[in-house]
Amino acid sequence: MYRLMALVAFAAISFLSPALVSAQDATPSPEAQFTEECSACHLAYPAFFLPKESWSAIMNTLPDHFGEDASLDDGALKAIEGYLVKHAARSNRRAFRKYDLETAPPLRITELGWFTHEHDHEVSRSAKKRAGSMSNCAACHRGAERGYFDDD
């Protein structure tokens, strides 16, 4: 009887422990939190488009985020800021040279020089109208959710 119970218990441990581990791990990874929280209103813009100074500025002003309240609790806020800072563009890239990153980093991808250059000439007015906003990358770039922008 003892051995049978031990066996059943052992089987239960091996069978259920993945469930236990994932349950204890209830806080999702920073990347998962970023994808979940930052894709609710638009696609989760890839971190590599902006330098870490921009991401910190964005994360520290979420209650007034481009005219909306996108506030988060502190835990999610810190985790997501950490993820974005870690995967950010290098601050010394040419695209950011005209900014004083410490005091006034760019808050939009769509305001960067290369972006307006790339989109002003190549994008038809009707495509812009259909997208509604240039921030709606996925309207024109089908691979945008996966970070691909040279698909069309």
Next chain:
Amino acid sequence: MKPTLKPTLLFNLLIAGAFIVPMASQAQDTSPAALIETFSLEAGRAGDATAGQAFFLATHSGGKPDTPSCTTCHTMDPTKNGQARTGKVIEPMASSVNPARFTDSGKITKWFRRNCNSVLGRECTPGEKADVLAWLSSL
């Protein structure tokens, strides 16, 4: 006979642990009815679907200029898709067509806080929350 006691206890604990822990962390931890009851108790009155409809469809002031109404994003017809200002689709709010609605207490708290602040410039009262949910779950 005595030795069986220990493993049985261990086994029961294991089973209990395996079931209870995931339940506590699961997203689907509430229901529209439970939420309406909670907000109604806080408000000291029952949720009123007609008042919720009026509140949801109204144009408010005091919030951020781009978002004067719940309908700015959720549209006038909660059984249909809405649209965030960036063009992203928002699934219908009516729980009859979208059963996943109002089943996650963390999500409810977060979006009431954000959206009421965007539209009204303040938190919604428990009464307003009970009213809105009463309407959205009655459609």
